[in-house]
Amino acid sequence: MADSQQRLDQMIKVLKNKGRRLTPQRLAILKILAQSQGHPSVETIYEMVKATFPTTSLATVYNTVNLLKNAHEVLELDFHNLGSRYDGNKPYPHPHAICTGCGEIVDPECGSLEGLTQEMASHTGFHITHHQVYFFGLCPRCQKAGQVPESSG
Amino acid sequence: MADSQQRLDQMIKVLKNKGRRLTPQRLAILKILAQSQGHPSVETIYEMVKATFPTTSLATVYNTVNLLKNAHEVLELDFHNLGSRYDGNKPYPHPHAICTGCGEIVDPECGSLEGLTQEMASHTGFHITHHQVYFFGLCPRCQKAGQVPESSG
DNA sequence: ATATGTGCAAATGGTTTGCAGTGAG
């Protein structure tokens, strides 16, 4: 994906601008986040980095992820049961759909969020800066799996 | 408020149906949640209960709140920085606006959430069951406070 | 009478922090 290369370049640029160093471990984490399709957890990132750098510590992953989060180069999703997940592809707030069956997280197209935001603003007088919009339910696959409750043979 | 009395009665009924007991501490927690206007945290509830029952433990508050949460008689709001907050007035999912200045949480009227939900469902194929919709920003009071940065005398 | 609820304290689990050694710039 050309996009993920652009994301990676952007992340590197931001870190440089902040005077941060680009260690091999850190670069590996950046790559994982820039290419991430599945909203990985810190633990997931940790396991992936360890494939290349076996001595990497969890603290280093947290450190780098937080660095990017504070620079708005990664979006943090907060879930009560699933733990925090990270999106390095679209580091700006956007709606998510989370399957309560398999845990899959998808980024649906969404045109009507803007209207909702404006409605919230006008009803509250708030100056809205960002949001967290999560929809929970069953993905198509889990719906099918649920319709045939393990009895077919 | 007549509403909060109804909420309290409903909570009590649900606990009874589950064969749970109504201890004085538990009743106090139920009342706090049924009347809650400000989305209290467990810690806040704990402090309030202790005013009447000084020996109450945090564990008891967690226990009762979770009981109600699982019975859908209380709505849990999950925030990364603010910690979990609870709404015993409207125990069903609804949008919230959170002030990043003072921490106030309000429940705005909202007509266009249904459309967004349907858009999400049609774009993902998910069967949506519930949601978490949080808008963050500055409440009117904090906007004014910010406009005059402590220099006026 | 009984088994749920209570209070206390210890356990848990995800995240952060302190520190001494390492290495990117």
Added chain:
DNA sequence: CTCACTGCAAACCATTTGCACATAT
């Protein structure tokens, strides 16, 4: 060469759990 980064382990903090006693039903 210097200072940020790393890895490890300990610290943190909200929440949960275990246990013996108390009590609502």
